[in-house]
Amino acid sequence: MTPTKAIRVWLTPPGPNSWKVVNVIEELGVPYEFVSFKFEHVKSPPFININPNGRVPAIEDPNTDITLWETGAIIxxxxxxxxxxxxxxxxxxxxxxxxxxxxxxxxxxxxxxxGQCGWFSVLHPEKIPSAIERYQNELKRILGVLETVLASRPADQQWLVGDRITFADLSFVPYNDRVDVLLGVPADKKFESFPHVKAWHEKMIARPAWIKSMEHRARLMDEQGLDWHGLPKGVANIEEFEKSLKQGEE
Structure with a gap:
């Protein structure tokens, strides 16, 4: 089917999940438009009327009159x-x-x-070493699974399935792109010990669709005055963010 109307993508710009969907839409060349809103409104109308679970992203496709949430279903x-x-x-x-x-x-x-690694490593106001260690170890375990599979592929078929890129590969890009932040390491060290994952990831982030998606993200983040971690500029953690919201309501 060739769409004649733009798909509406509801999102809050910081989180990785929305960009899984946007990246796939960009790769397919399907017209779309953003409904970008602030994180503090994710559990409120009008978005809660689109997704009663109050999680981004969600899409509305006027070409088929379908509304969907959950990235797996959307993709x-x-x-x-x-x-x-x-x-x-x-x-x-x-x-x-x-x-x-x-x-x-x-x-x-x-x-x-x-996601849990990001919460405990970056956003949680209290640093809990055991939680950080657990989720960083799980992160490395997931990368290890990917590394093992990609290392077993022929040199000219470095994809998860078959001999070319698929939506399966693309689904991993947004979270893998933040491994350095989650582990607290320099960007050039984030895939240390995972060379096949590194090569696979770098091929995907060099694609025009991903570059354009990240340009959109940067613009939407800037429009909301957000820092790299998704919180307002000058706010260090969720606790400070919640305090600022309460002060704004007084």
């Missing part, structure tokens, strides 16, 4: 509806199901563990 919908030429997927039995497998691993493994 599979975009592929089935707007990738007739199989730019980002396979329709063969084995490869199709392997792509779903890797997307499921990203959703159930990488996303939750990397």
């Amino acid at each position: 599979q919908y975009l592929i089935s509806q707007y990738d007739p030429n199989k730019l980002l997927h396979y329709d063969t039995l084995k490869e199709h199901n392997l792509c779903i497998q890797w997307l499921s691993f990203q959703i159930s493994g990488q996303g939750p563990y990397f």
Whole structure:
């Protein structure tokens, strides 16, 4: 199907999950527009009417009258509806199901563990060494799984499935792009001990779709006056952020 109307992507710009969806849309060349709003409104109307779970992203597709939330569901919908030429997927039995497998691993493994690592390493007002260690170790374990699989691939087929990029690969990019922050290491050291993951990741972030997605993110972050970690500039952690919200209500 060729869309005639822009898909609306509801998001708060800081978090990685929204950019999984935007990156896939960019790769497919589907028209879209942002409904960008502040994080403190994620549990309030009008967004809660779009996604009762109050999590970003969500999409509204006026071409099909479908509203969806949860990135796995959104990505599979975009592929089935707007990738007739199989730019980002396979329709063969084995490869199709392997792509779903890797997307499921990203959703159930990488996303939750990397997200918790970010919370305890960066945002949580109290530094809890045991929690930071646990989630940093889980982060490295996830990278180790990816490294093992990519290292087993032929040199000219460094993708998770088959011999070309798919939505399975793309789903890992936003969280992997923040490994340096999560581990507290320099950017050039974030994939130390994971050379195949490094090469795979660098191929994907060099693609025009990712570059454009990150340009959009930077613009939307700046419009909201947000720092790199997603909090307002000058605010160090969630505790300070919540205090500033309460003061604003008084």
